[in-house]
Amino acid sequence: MYRMRRWSVRNARWLKKLYHGIENALTLCHPLFERIGYQRLDKSFLAIEKVTKGLLMDSQSCGQCIVGFTGLSCPMNCPKTMRNGPCGGVRADGKCEVKPEMDCVWVMAWEGNQQLGEKEYPIQFVQPALNNQLIGTSAWLREVRNRKAVDNEI
Amino acid sequence: MKFDDEPLVPGENLPFRTGHDSPGRLERVLRAGAFVVTAEIAPPDSADPEEVYARAALFDGYVDAINATDGSGAHCHMSSVGMCSLLTRRGYAMVMQVSARDRNRIAIQGDVLGASAMGVSSILCLTGDSVGVGDHPEAKPVFDLDCISMLNMVRDMRDKKQFLSGRKITSPPRVFLGAAANPFGPPLDYRPLRLAKKISAGAQFVQTQYCFDIEIFKNYMSVIRDMGIHEKVFMLVGVGPLASAKSAEWIRSNVPGVHIPDHIVHRLAGADNQKDEGVNVCVDMIQQIKEIEGVHGVHIMAFKQEHRVAEIVTRSGVLAGRELWHPGIARDVDPATH
Numbered sequence: 171m172y173r174m175r176r177w178s179v180r181n182a183r184w185l186k187k188l189y190h191g192i193e194n195a196l197t198l199c200h201p202l203f204e205r206i207g208y209q210r211l212d213k214s215f216l217a218i219e220k221v222t223k224g225l226l227m228d229s230q231s232c233g234q235c236i237v238g239f240t241g242l243s244c245p246m247n248c249p250k251t252m253r254n255g256p257c258g259g260v261r262a263d264g265k266c267e268v269k270p271e272m273d274c275v276w277v278m279a280w281e282g283n284q285q286l287g288e289k290e291y292p293i294q295f296v297q298p299a300l301n302n303q304l305i306g307t308s309a310w311l312r313e314v315r316n317r318k319a320v321d322n323e324i
Numbered sequence: 325m326k327f328d329d330e331p332l333v334p335g336e337n338l339p340f341r342t343g344h345d346s347p348g349r350l351e352r353v354l355r356a357g358a359f360v361v362t363a364e365i366a367p368p369d370s371a372d373p374e375e376v377y378a379r380a381a382l383f384d385g386y387v388d389a390i391n392a393t394d395g396s397g398a399h400c401h402m403s404s405v406g407m408c409s410l411l412t413r414r415g416y417a418m419v420m421q422v423s424a425r426d427r428n429r430i431a432i433q434g435d436v437l438g439a440s441a442m443g444v445s446s447i448l449c450l451t452g453d454s455v456g457v458g459d460h461p462e463a464k465p466v467f468d469l470d471c472i473s474m475l476n477m478v479r480d481m482r483d484k485k486q487f488l489s490g491r492k493i494t495s496p497p498r499v500f501l502g503a504a505a506n507p508f509g510p511p512l513d514y515r516p517l518r519l520a521k522k523i524s525a526g527a528q529f530v531q532t533q534y535c536f537d538i539e540i541f542k543n544y545m546s547v548i549r550d551m552g553i554h555e556k557v558f559m560l561v562g563v564g565p566l567a568s569a570k571s572a573e574w575i576r577s578n579v580p581g582v583h584i585p586d587h588i589v590h591r592l593a594g595a596d597n598q599k600d601e602g603v604n605v606c607v608d609m610i611q612q613i614k615e616i617e618g619v620h621g622v623h624i625m626a627f628k629q630e631h632r633v634a635e636i637v638t639r640s641g642v643l644a645g646r647e648l649w650h651p652g653i654a655r656d657v658d659p660a661t662h
Contacts, residue, residue, distance in 0.1 A: 250425075250451055250465070254472035254525075255518050257451050258506030258533055259580030267580040268454040280514045294517060296525050299429060299473040299488065 182282035215308035233304030241282015346500040348445020349417035350389040360621030367401035384650035389417040398458025412443035425452030428468035440497030448502040479526030503527035507544035508583035529558040554618030564625040566602040569593035610640040
């Protein structure tokens, strides 16, 4: 919901903590997920994400969520789907070049980053190109599996 | 500017120097510490190579490198790969612009290899204007990459010798990497950090959006200097002549990302010959920009006024007597004394 986007960015600090809290809690459930099978769970989790993240941030379910880096502003709402910062076309009033009725996603991301109160701005992290194969899958389950994969490597 | 190791065969790049990333003239001249001039060439709506040569010849002796735009303003013209292929054959130092709007990662990586094989030594990575502002608004916007993921990708092709997929490249593209910057677009306080991010993704030189507001630019540069960014990147500042007050008004309300302050528009409106005044404004701007610490050159975008670039460069005095390479000079190199 567009009106909620602004609210989420203004409340980026605790929402990011909540978001990471959810991911931590889900990580604890890894053995259970593994027993049931991640594939079988994906659709249900995607549905939950669509409702919650959709309401708060107009999440587009890219399956590789980076809102922790963008101050809770979903970059997939950028008409150019930029994942690394604002383009040069942002209007003087901070509105989008392509959709003048919409606040630039990255102007909001910068506001959100300043809300976070972190030592370094996570917006500065260079994001890889989008993996198109992951669109429409659960980002949370993917994060859990990624964390477990890293744990196993260590 | 001629170097002591100029190639005998016109159309070849300079010998590769250790510590450089490309065999190109742009990197050479920038690293030599000169105040560099680049200009944007207008790609023709035609398949005639002679038109390309004629447009490039307008700049002979006045620019160090030429930017070939890639469907700028989302309008269809001859491709930047095509322009660069033609002009590198004559020895011009080309900056090939690559926009993420029209091609995906497979096409772009192929173009980078092809262009490098044709002698392109500098590549400018851009996200690109939206298709909506162009002459084909019904086209599919691709945007598979953004400028930063593109920079990262091309740098890995060069330095790690691999495609984005990880597959090996046997002979990597030796290219000097550039990015665009818009110091005049919101959020203004983020713009220096945005440049820092582009540098960490691989940008070695940057060409900015049109600078008409010197105060905003000076503030931007002071942050850039405080952050030490000016020592990590070559900064070429975008300038260009405005045709009239009316066209300035049109540009600032229709071209994304161009900021023209009121006093510039008033200055044009009050002039007897607005076109000449546009050139005067451009020359003034270059002279002010040249004095700013951390600036390494200017990038002239003289849209539909390419024939005035020579005059702008001459009057601004930025070359300071430096003689620039062009195909005419190359023919003067005597193989016997070389």
